[in-house]
Every structure is written in C-alpha cells, then in structure tokens.
Amino acid sequence: FFVRCYLFLIGTLNLPFPVSVISGTGVHSCHSAPMETTSPMSPAEEPLALAWRDLVVTAVAAKRELLHKLSGSVKGRFLAIMGASGGGKTTLLNALALRSDQGVSITGEAFLNGNPYTNAELKRLTGYVMQDDQLNEKLSVEETLQFTAALRLSPTFTAEMRQLRVEEVLAQMNLVSCRALRVGDRHHKGIPGGERKRLCTAIELITRPKLIFLDEPTTSLDSHAALTLCVTLQKLAHSGTCTVVCTIHQPQSKIFALFDDLLLLSHGRIVFHGPADRAVEAFTKGGFPLPPFTNPADHLLDVVVKHPDVEIPSLETSPGIGSPSAPVEVQPLNIDWSRIGWVRQFCILLWRTVLETVRGWPIIAVQVVTTLITATLIGTAFLQLGTSQGSAVKRKAVLFFCAVNQGLFASMQVINSFPAERVLVLRERAAGTYYVSAYLMAKTVVSMAQQVIGPLVFSCTVYWLVGLQARPDNFFLFFFMMVLATWTCTSLALAISTICRTTTFSLTVLPFVLEIFRLFGGFFLSPANLPAYFSWLDALSVNKYTYVGVSLVEFTGLQLYCTPEDLKANNNTCPIPNGEVQIQDLGLNQLSVGLCVMALLVMIVGYRVIAYLGLRIVKW
Numbered sequence: 001f002f003v004r005c006y007l008f009l010i011g012t013l014n015l016p017f018p019v020s021v022i023s024g025t026g027v028h029s030c031h032s033a034p035m036e037t038t039s040p041m042s043p044a045e046e047p048l049a050l051a052w053r054d055l056v057v058t059a060v061a062a063k064r065e066l067l068h069k070l071s072g073s074v075k076g077r078f079l080a081i082m083g084a085s086g087g088g089k090t091t092l093l094n095a096l097a098l099r100s101d102q103g104v105s106i107t108g109e110a111f112l113n114g115n116p117y118t119n120a121e122l123k124r125l126t127g128y129v130m131q132d133d134q135l136n137e138k139l140s141v142e143e144t145l146q147f148t149a150a151l152r153l154s155p156t157f158t159a160e161m162r163q164l165r166v167e168e169v170l171a172q173m174n175l176v177s178c179r180a181l182r183v184g185d186r187h188h189k190g191i192p193g194g195e196r197k198r199l200c201t202a203i204e205l206i207t208r209p210k211l212i213f214l215d216e217p218t219t220s221l222d223s224h225a226a227l228t229l230c231v232t233l234q235k236l237a238h239s240g241t242c243t244v245v246c247t248i249h250q251p252q253s254k255i256f257a258l259f260d261d262l263l264l265l266s267h268g269r270i271v272f273h274g275p276a277d278r279a280v281e282a283f284t285k286g287g288f289p290l291p292p293f294t295n296p297a298d299h300l301l302d303v304v305v306k307h308p309d310v311e312i313p314s315l316e317t318s319p320g321i322g323s324p325s326a327p328v329e330v331q332p333l334n335i336d337w338s339r340i341g342w343v344r345q346f347c348i349l350l351w352r353t354v355l356e357t358v359r360g361w362p363i364i365a366v367q368v369v370t371t372l373i374t375a376t377l378i379g380t381a382f383l384q385l386g387t388s389q390g391s392a393v394k395r396k397a398v399l400f401f402c403a404v405n406q407g408l409f410a411s412m413q414v415i416n417s418f419p420a421e422r423v424l425v426l427r428e429r430a431a432g433t434y435y436v437s438a439y440l441m442a443k444t445v446v447s448m449a450q451q452v453i454g455p456l457v458f459s460c461t462v463y464w465l466v467g468l469q470a471r472p473d474n475f476f477l478f479f480f481m482m483v484l485a486t487w488t489c490t491s492l493a494l495a496i497s498t499i500c501r502t503t504t505f506s507l508t509v510l511p512f513v514l515e516i517f518r519l520f521g522g523f524f525l526s527p528a529n530l531p532a533y534f535s536w537l538d539a540l541s542v543n544k545y546t547y548v549g550v551s552l553v554e555f556t557g558l559q560l561y562c563t564p565e566d567l568k569a570n571n572n573t574c575p576i577p578n579g580e581v582q583i584q585d586l587g588l589n590q591l592s593v594g595l596c597v598m599a600l601l602v603m604i605v606g607y608r609v610i611a612y613l614g615l616r617i618v619k620w
Helices: 002-013 089-096 119-125 141-152 159-172 193-205 223-238 276-285 296-306 312-316 342-359 361-381 389-430 436-450 453-466 472-500 503-519 532-540 542-555 564-569 579-586 593-617
Strands: 049-059 064-075 078-083 104-112 126-129 211-215 243-247 261-266 269-275
Touching: 049 089, 049 243, 064 089, 064 104, 064 243, 064 269, 078 089, 078 223, 078 296, 089 104, 089 211, 089 243, 089 261, 104 119, 119 126, 126 193, 141 159, 141 193, 141 342, 159 193, 193 211, 193 223, 223 243, 261 276, 261 296, 269 276, 276 296, 342 361, 342 436, 361 389, 361 453, 389 436, 389 453, 389 472, 389 503, 389 542, 389 579, 389 593, 436 593, 453 472, 472 503, 472 542, 472 593, 503 542, 542 579, 542 593
Parallel strands: 078 243, 078 261, 126 211, 211 243
Antiparallel strands: 049 064, 049 104, 261 269
16 A cells, blocks of 8 residues: 555655665665766866864853864865864864854854855755764665655756665765665664764765765774775765865774874864874974874874873974965855755655654554553453443543543653654754654654554454443544544653653653643543632643543433332432433533544644644754
C-alpha cells in the first residue's frame, strides 16, 4: 500500500525514491565499487572568502571574555582552528557561523566576500557539520542524502538531477560501498563511526556550499578514519570550489600536514595565524623549537598550555607569519533564494516519517501485544458486569481505568523517543532544511494514524469482555473516545518534550501533570462534589473529558435491575433503576458527549501549537 502511494507521489510531486522502500537494503552491497558520476550543474563557482575583524565574544552571565579581538581571513584553503580545551575554538567557529548560544554577546565584524552577512544568507551559502553526528538511524546512507537533496536543493532540480548530485557526493565522500546500509545507532548496528562523520559532511555538501564549517570532525574516530576524513576535506578545499574551516583538538602529524592554514588559540587570543607548514618556524623564532621526533601539533599545544603568559606578539609578528590577511575584495554573494514550497516539504517529510514508522515495526508490535495483555487483564478483572445494582459502581471504575490507561502508555513512548529526534530536527532546521510547521504536521499525521491501532485493539478486547452495552453506536463512541484520549496525551507529551528538551527532565514533569489530571479526572472528585476553587484544574484535565464522555455513552439508556434483597433493603425502591440516575447523582450531566469531544480536540490542537512554539523558540 505504501509503495503504491509513493509511486503516485513520485509522479505528481517529484519526490525522492529511496534505495528500498521498506527494508532499507538495495542492489548495492557494502563492497560495491564507486560509481562514476557526472554533474548536472554548470562549472563550480569560486569559494567564499571569510574574514573577521576585532571579534570579541563575552559570556554575559559570567561577565567573562571568551574571545579577545580576533582578526583573520581564509579563502579556498583548509583552515584548522587549534587550541587546548577551553581555548575558544568552538566559540570562534560558532561566532563566525552565527550559531552562538544565547548567553553570549558578540562584537566585531565578519564578512563573506567582503560583505557583512546574515544568518539567512549563511544558510544558503554554507554548510555546518556539528560535533555530534545526529542522523536518522532508520534510513540508509543513500536515502539520507536523497531526502536531503529533495528538501534542500532548488525546486528547478528534477529527480534525475537530484540523484546525480547524490551519486556525486557519495563518490566524493567515499560512501558508495555503504550506500545501502542503515545508519543505525548505539542500539542497532549500522555504519561505522568514520562513515557516520563522512555522511554528516556529505549532507552539507549536497547543496555544493562555497564554505563549510566543521566542529571537531575527528572526535571519537580512530586514527585511520580521522586521516581519511581529513584527506577528503583537503581535496574539497583544493578543488577550488569550497573553503573548509574546522576546529580540531590534537591531530596526528599526518593530519597536521594536510592543513593549509592554522589558527592557534590560547584563552581566547590568537597565538598563531598563518600557513600551517610555517608554524614550527614561527615557534622556533619565538624561542620554542620543535624537539626531535615530536608531533608538531603536540608541540604547539604544549607551548600554549605550559606557557599561558607567553608574549603573544613575539609569535604573531614573525615576518610574514601569523598576521591577519589583507582585506578581501568586495564581491557579490550571488545567493539563490529559491526553495521548495511548504506542501512539497510536507509530502517529503510525510514519506520519510512513514518509512521511519514502518521500519520501527517491532515497537508497534510490542505495543499491540502489551495493549492486548492489559486489555485482557482489565476485561477478565471486570468480566461480564451484567446489569445488577453493584455493576454501576464497577462500571465507573472500569471506565475511569480505561480513560487513564490509554493516554499513559502512549505518552510515555513519546517522552522516551522524541528528545533524541528533537536534536536532529534542530540540526536540520539550523541548516534551513524545512519549515518547522511542515515537519510537525507530517509527524502529527503519521503518529495519529499509528496511534489508532492501540485503542482499536484495546476497545475490541475490553468492551466485550466487560460486557458494556452491546450497541454498535456505543462501541464506536467508546473507541473514538479512547483514540481522542491517546491523541491528547501524546500531544501533551510532545509539548512537554519540546520545552523540557531532555528525557530526564520530561520524565519528571509529565508524571506530575498526569497525576493532577488523574486526581481531577471526575472519578475521585465527581463534578457534583468538586470544590469551586479547583474548577480550573478540573477544566484542564484530559482524563475528566474522556471519563465523562465514555460514562455518558455507557450510562445513557442503561437499564439496571434490583433483586428482592435490594428492594427490601431500600423500602421496596430500586436505588439505581437506570443509568440516567447515576448520571444525575454524579453531576455528569453538566457536560455532553459532544462537549467532551470538542474539549479534547481543542486540547490536541493547543498542545500541538505549544509543541510548534517549543521547536521554534527553544533552540538549544
């Protein structure tokens, strides 16, 4: 079914076609040979010239200067920013890439081709590879690049042109042999660490950026993988199409020899800025010669660590070495502002989310099994209640338990899974890949469709085992209320996850909120007995509207009988002759089924809006 739908979308919306729709494996094996590709584009343009002058970064809260009047420039070369931990490497990189934290203030100037630039311009011209390789573990290497190409390339690209670009980047980053492998994560084996780093870089190269930033790309890699990646970056810089700027902590000598330029920092100040192959000469003239058989990078870092008060000018002013480059000539940036529309973004993200969901079928299967077991236990505990006087009390209990149960398990799954997904969304959003609204709408559609399965299994099992009113309209209303409860609680969990950011924090807040909703859910404190000063909490309770809704459905038209013992104990009067009496006694008639449904729908929309604002505003 999904394959047929996607083949239709390919023809109408020009969407990407993954290597394999369901399994993620394709015709290319891990040992396949690289493919020769041709570029659909015109000859590459010149790389961007990046320059900065008197750059100062200050931590506002601590009132501490992180970078002090840094100046420099680079164009079409491989620039490595080195320094000891806390020296300001990432702070400088983020300041130049306009990705600094909110807790810092920045003064000074930065230019691209001699022009001041904005974040919007930077997104269209450059790429940024984060230190943490956050990737979608359920997609293959090729599919990851295909979806990136579909979302980020100009709408003038055809499907064939996008695939050619994907092939080009696969070959450029030496990923052809692993193109069909799943990315994987720490729980599911996928591509090795070196390939993950190269894939992160390949994602940014899809748009052919003229400048690319990389934050410690060799972190957590073995020496061979780190060297392979840096060789690729050097080739990229020497291709004449891209400027490469990366931070790196302590590279091996082979990697150090690959750098064209070196910017060495110590406590936020420049120790050296110039050609990397002349750094040792500059340090020798400054009184710090390189010992025999020593890695130059180790030696340079040892100097700045052991001599924090070294006279910086003695190194900066070495003849022709370390001084900031002359100002670059002002040239137009030539930005292509075209991007695919919201509808197409939504369709692409919808298909990507469908693939992720289908490939996560073991989780869905476990949910179905646990739901079936829970429903069976509830149904057998309240097996065939009948219509006696005692069944009225048991009905209230089982209906409230159903109302609480459905939202609880679904919301806990969201809390445990979404914080990790949120990091990926923030990375893609920072690159300008798509609108947050398109992503959230696609996720909402797929997740809501998936979340119908649990309530369906639950309702079909519980309803008939318990022996609720055997009427089709009552059953479908009960099922619909269970679906609404699931949707509302998962929307609440999503909103909490976007604001609290981490799983630990979210797991602290969500149970607290659910416990309040449970207390004011209409069972422990019925609407007729609710204190007025708690009416606002009662109005916010998800469980209340679900419980009241299913209670109205069940008790309306329900006829109960009295045994002779019941009549004798109540002066020949049946205490609860029908469900309407129970509704009246509990004050459930203050609401209607329609109002309960409307309240839950409003909550679903409201919580999703909060989640949208959380993704838009909370960016760290």
